[in-house]
């Protein structure tokens with residue numbers, strides 16, 4: 045018997061960062077149809093910053109996310125839609141609307157030390173009959189003991205899966221192994237892992253997570269996601285099959301949706317550039333990439349200097365305005381490198 049793993053695709057949510065939240069309904073329908081044909085069990089659709097993320101701070105969505113969730117759900121019989129919510133950005137009403145639009149799973153995301161803010165959202169997810177998940181972001185910023193403590197909070201609220209989320213793509217394989225193993229030892233629920241490829245380690249880290257007992261692994265087609273993107277879903281299908289795991293996803297159909305659909309609307313290839321490498325190196329939130337590039341251009345400073353400073357300051361999601369502040373400070377200190 046092959047061991048089962050669930051590959052959860054986040055192209056239509058994490059990829060939204062890279063698309064500047066401009067997914068069209070037709071793009072979402074085409075990808076959703078591809079997922080259905082390929083046998084994907086779960087895929088995520090929301091603004092990049094989760095439900096309610098469409099705003100001046102995070103970037104406005106071109107098409108309302110509820111319309112996109114509804115469109116995706118119309119294309120699927122067996123594939124299930126997940127939505128992400130960050131308490132404080134998304135409201136509980138957004139979760140109810142998402143459920144009405146067809147969502148079957150909710151992932152409640154908090155900073156790695158702030159699981160306590162998710163209690164009501166986890167309760168609501170369970171009451172709505174959604175598969176309910178805790179998502180601990182910026183996992184590199186907390187020691188493993190803290191991560192375990194926070195994951196236990198999620199589990200005590202009713203989360204059915206708890207994720208180790210490497211938002212900055214900063215973790216190394218042995219650290220992923222340590223964190224996932226600790227969660228497996230201390231929790232009864234399932235454990236998931238979400239990677240970013242800023243240090244070219246997304247696949248290695250995803251393998252380390254599965255070997256340590258994670259049963260849910262996130263990926264995106266052609267790596268479409270924040271920073272250098274996520275673990276490449278279609279590559280994971282191939283690699284995990286070779287390793288003897290069963291994801292239920294068919295290789296050629298998933299490759300087709302990656303190459304015939306997603307590759308055609310991607311604004312740029314998901315490369316490891318100087319600045320995304322710097323995000324992994326200094327531990328900066330992957331979704332800061334495009335904002336940093338804009339700030340560097342506006343103030344004529346080096347993106348890498350901004351990112352190094354943000355890493356030192358331990359900036360977290362929601363502090364996007366700091367990016368511009370840091371760029372202005374670099375100008376004031378005369379650090380003009382371009």
Ligand SMILES: CC[C@H](O)CC(=O)C(=O)O
Pocket residue numbers: 058092093094153181182209210211212238270330331361
């Ligand atoms: C802003 C939400 C964020 O993109 C969630 C996520 O995918 C991560 O932390 O990596």
Ligand SMILES: [Mn+2]
Pocket residue numbers: 058211238239240269270330
């Ligand atoms: Mn992510």
